[in-house]
Amino acid sequence: MNKTYKTYGIILLVVVILMTIVQLNKKEVIDWSKNFSTTEKSPFGLFVFNEEGRDLLNQKLIKINQSPYSFYNQNHPKKAHNILLIEKNLDKVSWEKILQEVKKGSDVMILSEDFPDELEKKLNFKLSDYNYDETSYLYFTDDKIAEDSIVVDKVQAWGIFTNFDFKNSEILGTEYYEKEYDNDYESAANFLKVNYGKGHVYLHAEPLILTNYYLLKKENQKYIQGVFSYLPNRETYWFQESETESSQSPLRFIWANPPLRNAWLIFLFSVFIFILFNAKRRQRIVPIIEPLKNKSVEFIRSIGNLYMQEGDFHDMMAKKSHYFLSRVRTELLIDTHNLDEEFEKKLHLKTGKSPEKIKEAVVLIKKSLNPSAHVINEDLIKLNKVLNEILK
Incomplete structure (x- = not known):
């Protein structure tokens, strides 16, 4: 070495x-970012819910690795079912597919910090941002489960529902929070049930309750079970296609x-x-090697000029004819011993050229091969042209 x-x-x-x-x-260093990833074991990932979600939904949770639009275009569930969305950004056509299923009798539960404008307009509600204390207390409005609660204490909660249709909506849960400038507490709706067609849309403004940090606390389990208790006991489709798309890298581990x-x-x-x-x-300097020049054309041009200067058109015609007949023998397999009508007929059949053109070529070839024939420059040009046309 x-x-x-x-x-x-x-x-x-x-x-x-x-x-x-x-x-x-x-x-x-603990990663406290909100990733909502089913493969992340960080506090705000969904790894635990991804593993234990079937227990929370009576073993009827089905994970879908497609967008709602693609899934419902390829599948046509005949029975009403549940749909689960956790912090999902869907396109307009996927939202339309989901609402079509809800209209026919299915229920959808959406846990998100933000909702698209088209959904807010169709369901007649508004999610408003607020800026209060980091600690929030989430309760149900139903007296039977009113004692089941959860405390959101690691990050600031973001939204509450305002301006919703009281005739078509029902408040299922509220959020208590401390005002910013005094010690008084206020409450606002954070869990809604909206009637839509034959089905219902459940809107929860705090998806953090399903993350690893909150799901692993035993005191929070009753509240989370209470949230899913509003869904009927039937198959639940959880759309999570983005996770499979993001995990395709071979270096992901x-x-x-x-x-x-x-x-x-x-x-x-x-x-x-x-x-x-x-x-x-x-690295060394790579020498430049000039490629060999093809001087065949120059050689042929020199030979041609030599013949032209000598004026020996007869010899040039004879060489051209011999070359042509040699190609006829090797390429077309035609005997060139006798340049008679039989030869003309075979040449016509194999080349497809007109009998007149073949006849003209044979006459010029015979003239070039006759030592006593008088040949001029025009004969050489005509012979060259005719033979080139026959064997292109």
Whole structure:
């Protein structure tokens, strides 16, 4: 091993040791971002719900890895069913498909911090943002389950329902929160039931209740069970297609683990540095080699000029004829010993040229092969043209 490779190896070893020390002394940082991902074990992921959701819905939860528009175009459920959406951004046609199913008797439960404008207009409600204390208390309005509650204390809750149609809607849950500038508490609707056709739309403005952090607390389980108790005991389709689309990367396991990710980046950086320095030290000037020139055309032009200067048109015609007859023998497999009518007929059949053209060519060939025939420049031009037309 030469000195250069030893230097590279020592540098790489030092970097790896330093990164190992940093990783061992590094305190684990908890990711509190709201990702709502079924594969994330962070506090605000949906990993636990993805694993335990069937128990909450009486083993009748069906996960759909398609958009509602694609699913309902390919499938036509005959029975009424439940639909579950958790913090989903759907296109307009998917919302229309869902509302069509609700109109026929299905129920949909939507847990989201935001709702599309077209849904608010069709169901006649408004979700308003507010800015109050971080801690909120969620209760049911039904006296039977009024004691079941949940405390949202890690992040600020975002929305409450306002301006909804009281005749066609029912408040199922409220949120108590402390005012910003005094110690008084106010309440507002955060869980609605809206009648639509033969079915119902359940709107919950706090999807965090289904994340890992809140679902793992035993004191919250009754409230979450109470939310799903409003859905009829039947099949529930949970649309979560974005999770399957985002997990197709072959490096997803490496990127999901910070130590592996750092090791992968160090490896790539080291390979890049090695290639960069190695290429600079070893690359030599590549000599420019001129390609050989094809001088066949120049040679033919020189020979042609020589014949033209000598004025030996007869010899040029004879060579052209011999070349033509040689091609007829090898390519068309026609005997050229006798240039008679039988020859003309065979040449006509195999080339498809007119009998007149064949006849003219044969006359010129015989003239060129006759040593005593008088040949002029025009005969050479005519012969060249006719033979080229026959065997293109």
